[in-house]
Amino acid sequence: MIEDIKKIEREAEAAIGAANAVAALKDARAKYLGRADGALTVILRKLGTLSVEERRRVGPLAQQLKLKLERLCEAQETTLLDTGGSAIDATLPPLAPETGHLHPLTQVRWQLEDLFTRMGFIIADGPEVESEWYNFDALNMPSWHPARDMQDTFYVETQKHALSEVEGSKIILRQAQDDKKISSPRLVLRTHTSPVQIRAMERYGVPLRCIIPGVCFRNEATDARHENSFWQIEGLVIDRDISMAHLNATARTFLKEIFGEKIEARVRPGYFPFTEPSVEYDISCQLCAGKGYRTLRHSEPAEESPTNVGSHSREILRLRPSASAQDDNKKCPVCKGTGWLEFMGAGLVHPNVLKAGGVDPKKYSGFAFGMGPHRLVMMRSGVNDVRLFRSGDIRFLRQF
The missing domain is CATH 3.30.930.10 (Bira Bifunctional Protein; Domain 2)
Incomplete structure (x- = not known):
């Protein structure tokens, strides 16, 4: 039985030292120190069947090994918790990355x-910051049209001389300086994609067949539909x-x-x-x-x-x-x-x-x-x- 104890000692030390995750350490502890069928627990239960002389020799060895293995398990668990259990467990299934998709x-x-x-x-396509001429005048909405009211449209604050720097569009700058085409150089966040109709006709001529996707902005209250x-x-x-x-x-x-x-x-x-x-x-x-x-x-x-x-x-x-x-x-x-x-x-x-x-x-x-x-x-x-x-x-x- 002494040989059995030495064998358990070698195997248990190796198993505890090789445990690279808390779960693996628990398995090793259960295998050798488990209350039901742990290898060392089985030997401790058999001590009652031995003679007095044998119990004196085997008992202390088994108890010392039990304390030793418990200390090894505690030390290994502390090490794993301190390192976050970072060791790779090759037996675990891989985690598939979440696949992204379009909005x-x-x-x-x-x-x-x-x-x-x-x-x-x-x-x-066209700019989201537009001139009033493209957004309103060119689309048959004169200065008195209610859509040009501040309650419906976001206006961009900018100075006339800085118009080209803010917008970066030569066409808008040219038209801002052309009193025959536009009365004021104010800029707006476009309220619809319709200004691109004018830009498309200017750029491509006719015949023309185009679609115009884009973001628009309107100064209105939000609800389930707006x-x-x-x-x-x-x-x-x-x-x-x-x-x-x-x-x-x-x-x-x-x-x-x-x-x-x-x-x-x-x-x-x-x-x-x-x-x-x-x-x-x-x-x-x-x-x-x-x-x-x-x-x-x-x-x-x-x-x-x-x-x-x-x-x-x-x-x-x-x-x-x-x-x-x-x-x-x-x-x-x-x-x-x-x-x-x-x-x-x-x-x-x-x-x-x-x-x-x-x-x-x-x-x-x-x-x-x-x-x-x-x-x-x-x-x-x-x-x-x-x-x-x-x-x-x-x-x-x-x-x-």
Whole structure:
């Protein structure tokens, strides 16, 4: 039995010393000092079966070894905890790195860009800090137009002589000095992507077919459907004999591409200073299935607030109609109970806009349209608060 004790001593010291993690050390301790079937524990239990002479020789050796191994385990555990258990355990499965992905608005933007480029459109771009002339005057919005009021537009404070340094655009500087074209050199954060229509006509001429994705800024209160900075995608087509039929065909094509055949759309008269005639396209609200009332899943709490955008995931914010509408007395927060969601403004390009871009309206005509990609994501994915996209909530973004 003395030989067995010496063998256990050699093996236990080696196992404890080789333990490179707390879990491995616990396994070694259990193997040799475990109360149930530890190797040394088994020997200590057998002492009662030995003769008095043998117990005198074996007992002290076994007890000394037990104390020695316990001290070794404590020392090794202290070492592992001090070093944070940094030794690599090759037996553990590897941790896969989390895969990143694009923001949902970027995904939709790229999808729309791919769709329209396949339809023969080019992608145009322009500055986000614009002159009043490009943002308003050139788009048939004179100085008295209400959209130019401080309550609706962010104006950039700058001195006239520093205009070129702030904006860095020779075109804007030239027009700021041209009293015939612009009355004041004030700059604004563009309220829409429409100024790029003028820049595209100046740069590419006609015929022209382009889309204009970009960020816009408006001084307005935020709610479930509105933000003060948002993405917009605009389209412009100019050629000979362009009519409303071309606009409707283009709209039907990309609506079916994005939503499929199930989407319902309607066209109603509208007003935009830069188009004549003007129309607005509405699509059936996918959040309430066009019913206009908000319904909750049976598993969702009845008092969940969709405006608490920092603490809800898309799963909570998605709405679904139920079989019975008897208890559905809350209006859909997105369509406001109408069952329809304003999706896109459009119309034939106003002759004054064509003139501002250097195009003869007697020879050419065109159509323009503008939409928000966040509306597409909201409809397709069941998001009922536009503020979620800028909330930075990783729980929300991981679902796309």
